[in-house]
Amino acid sequence: MSSPLGLYQPGDSPLHRTPAGWKFLGLIAFATVIVVFDEPVPLALGGVAVLVGFVTARIGPGRVFRMMRLLLVLLAAVFALQWWLIGPESATVVCLRLLVAISAANLFTLTTRIGDLVSAIERGLSPTRGLGVRPELLGLLVGLTVQAVGALSTIAEQTRQAQRARNATRSVSAFAVPFLVRTLRHADELGEALAARGVGDTAPEEPERSEHAPPERGDD
């Protein structure tokens, strides 16, 4: 099934080649600007900028639509509720803001390998190690968050199928209970798998002899 966040699509566009750390900072800055504006026109211009990004990255409209269709359904519901609560203009601004911000996040994940993002975060936060921060764990946290979107989408889809198989499509508990149980079990198993792969073990292993020194320079 398609997840609400797009997974990396290989390519060699300028967006693909931009270092992950800079792209991530750009995304944060863009999202901040989007939150500051509360007029439809600048938000629409932000949307056009994201659209240009999709074209530049050569991501087809079919892929974008498959990714965004769940979001569009949710936005329709949010729009109706906001219209009823605060009027059409504010509803338009809220929904445009969400649409543009999430589209930008999608563009980021489609053009950025998560491994590159994790490395960039680790490097960016390495000066904070002296303060007791463990950058490698924060980087991993970001990577796992993105990975979890796909994993939870799969669990949700399988749970929905089981719900349909038992003719219980209208039962909230027939979805919520198994989804929650499977999600918790997944978290438990993932924790065990991370431990098996040495996550949480302090101090990095002795570096192997590398052809490139320093090893992490220019990773992006």
Add this chain to the structure above:
Amino acid sequence: MNASTENDDRAGSARGPRTGRLRFRASRWEKRLIEFDGVGHTYGEHTVLSGIDLRITERRVAFVGANGSGKSTLARMINGLVHPTRGRVLVDGLDPVRDGKRVRSRVGFVFTNPDSQIVMPTAGEDVAFSLRRKGLSKKEREDRAAAALAEHGLEGYADHPAQQLSGGQKQLLALCSMLVLDPEVLVCDEPTTLLDLRNKRLLVERLQALEQRVVLVTHDLELLDDFERVVVLDRGGIVADDEPGRALRHYRELVT
């Protein structure tokens, strides 16, 4: 050449022609052992394992038993995922409780469900994730990941979303993510349970070709053709420990 090396060479040649590297590796696992010394484990008041004494020196060992017999708990103790509440485990002289990091760098673990083992969005990133603490450059990590994927039948899948691989491919990816670290021991906890026949065969072929010591937890007795030793567990204790033929006869009697 010292005596030890001569013995190692004889051990290698007894198994047929091998490359120098394989012969060296063979000598490594022949000399090293996994020991369970009076090991027990309890969850609350429930005793999962008790009085386990084992010395594993063989290259292919299987733990077999019914659900709840304690075999997965026993296997998890080898790389410190579960700690014994009584007795101790030693892997090559190291205690997984106190030297977890060093033990885990030598012992890889493959779980039943690959979905839970894959932690990165794409296949290449997941394999490279295993190498993140090796002090390698990004290029080296990517190259090694690509080579490992190719070696295990996943060539060209580096940028493929891991969650969209087939069940067999996911399990191969999980295996690949462990083997890229070149562990000396590979512990596999029912790795074929979720696979169809074709994918099971694919995985079994890969496991059979490994030079590493393999400790396999399984219900699937067909996997044990080339195993040297089978340990049968029941209700937290060892009830048979023998070559596969005799051990499995005992297991069949136990479950019928």
